[in-house]
Amino acid sequence: MSIVDFGSFVVDLTSRSKGFPVPGQTILGNSFRYGPGGKGSNQAVAAHRAGADVTFVTKLGKDAFGQIALDFYRKEGMNTDYILEEEGLSTSVAQIMVDEESAQNAIIVIIDACGKISEQDVEKCRKLVESANILLLQHEINMDAQYRVIDIAHRAGVRIVLNPAPAAPIPDEIMAKIDIVTPNETEAEVLTGIHVANAADARRAAECFLKKGVRQVVITLGAMGAYAFDGVREELLPRIPVEAVDTTGAGDAFNGGFAMALDAGMDLFTALRYGNVTGALSVTRYGTAPAMPTREEIDRLYAATYGTK
Numbered sequence: 001m002s003i004v005d006f007g008s009f010v011v012d013l014t015s016r017s018k019g020f021p022v023p024g025q026t027i028l029g030n031s032f033r034y035g036p037g038g039k040g041s042n043q044a045v046a047a048h049r050a051g052a053d054v055t056f057v058t059k060l061g062k063d064a065f066g067q068i069a070l071d072f073y074r075k076e077g078m079n080t081d082y083i084l085e086e087e088g089l090s091t092s093v094a095q096i097m098v099d100e101e102s103a104q105n106a107i108i109v110i111i112d113a114c115g116k117i118s119e120q121d122v123e124k125c126r127k128l129v130e131s132a133n134i135l136l137l138q139h140e141i142n143m144d145a146q147y148r149v150i151d152i153a154h155r156a157g158v159r160i161v162l163n164p165a166p167a168a169p170i171p172d173e174i175m176a177k178i179d180i181v182t183p184n185e186t187e188a189e190v191l192t193g194i195h196v197a198n199a200a201d202a203r204r205a206a207e208c209f210l211k212k213g214v215r216q217v218v219i220t221l222g223a224m225g226a227y228a229f230d231g232v233r234e235e236l237l238p239r240i241p242v243e244a245v246d247t248t249g250a251g252d253a254f255n256g257g258f259a260m261a262l263d264a265g266m267d268l269f270t271a272l273r274y275g276n277v278t279g280a281l282s283v284t285r286y287g288t289a290p291a292m293p294t295r296e297e298i299d300r301l302y303a304a305t306y307g308t309k
């Protein structure tokens with residue numbers, strides 16, 4: 001059993017200030033933090049902490065920001081054999097401005113190294129991908145590399161889980177190779193045209209994905225919980241009541257916990273519960289990767305919420 005997560009690494013550079021600067025203006029902010037981010041990386045960390053055997057594939061520049069990734073994965077005890085590096089490229093960054101008064105944010109993401117994954121890079125990972133039980137993907141790397149990886153995995157019979165975030169159009173021939181899609185409600189709306197506000201909407205959006213050849217559909221609904229449909233059975237799980245302090249990275253936590261459970265051989269609806277538990281725990285803490293819960297915490301909340309299997 002193993003998961004290969006092929007995705008993005010981005011350093012989050014977060015400044016907090018009172019209000020935003022207007023064009024031409026310089027303001028003094030209140031605090032600055034930086035740390036590992038990117039949906040691919042966050043989901044790999046979540047699955048690893050949840051107890052899965054995960055190999056994360058991404059590409060970094062040979063720069064100080066890339067070192068942040070390597071240091072973090074080594075500290076976590078994660079496999080770094082497939083963290084590619086390329087001289088002359090920059091590790092991707094996200095400049096995040098948070099207005100402490102309105103709690104709004106404004107973000108500029110610069111995808112460089114992890115958006116320049118070449119055909120040769122993908123070939124280096126062919127055997128790894130072919131030997132995976134689950135391939136976990138998002139939408140933050142270059143699409144040509146993404147499609148090559150999907151093709152390799154599909155031919156090898158590897159189960160493909162795509163978290164289509166941020167939402168981007170997916171060609172029909174690619175969609176037909178995906179086993180499970182896991183959009184949130186806004187991504188589901190962009191991809192299907194259906195505004196998802198309740199279980200009936202989620203069902204209609206899920207049917208759209210199934211019509212395109214996807215085998216199973218999960219739609220995460222933020223504070224409304226999470227939904228799954230396999231063409232026969234459907235379930236809307238309410239959110240687990242926790243005290244939410246920071247919901248960024250909830251979807252990444254969900255996907256990591258969900259993938260761990262699938263990899264361990266659990267069915268779609270049990271994996272949905274693990275995702276719901278992992279997402280809930282992540283919102284009780286600040287940050288993304290550092291906020292991912294451990295297997296022990298997941299098992300405790302799972303048992304308290306759903307009982308023991």
Ligand SMILES: Nc1ncnc2c1ncn2[C@@H]1O[C@H](COP(=O)(O)OP(=O)(O)O)[C@@H](O)[C@H]1O
Nearest residue numbers: 184220221222225226239244250251276279280
């Ligand atoms: N306020 C919350 N309380 C409990 N669980 C939450 C909360 N917000 C999110 N979650 C959990 O995290 C999952 C993913 O959150 P969601 O907002 O749908 O993803 P994204 O971060 O991609 O927008 C939800 O399906 C739910 O399981």
Ligand SMILES: [Mg+2]
Nearest residue numbers: 184221222251
């Ligand atoms: Mg959300």
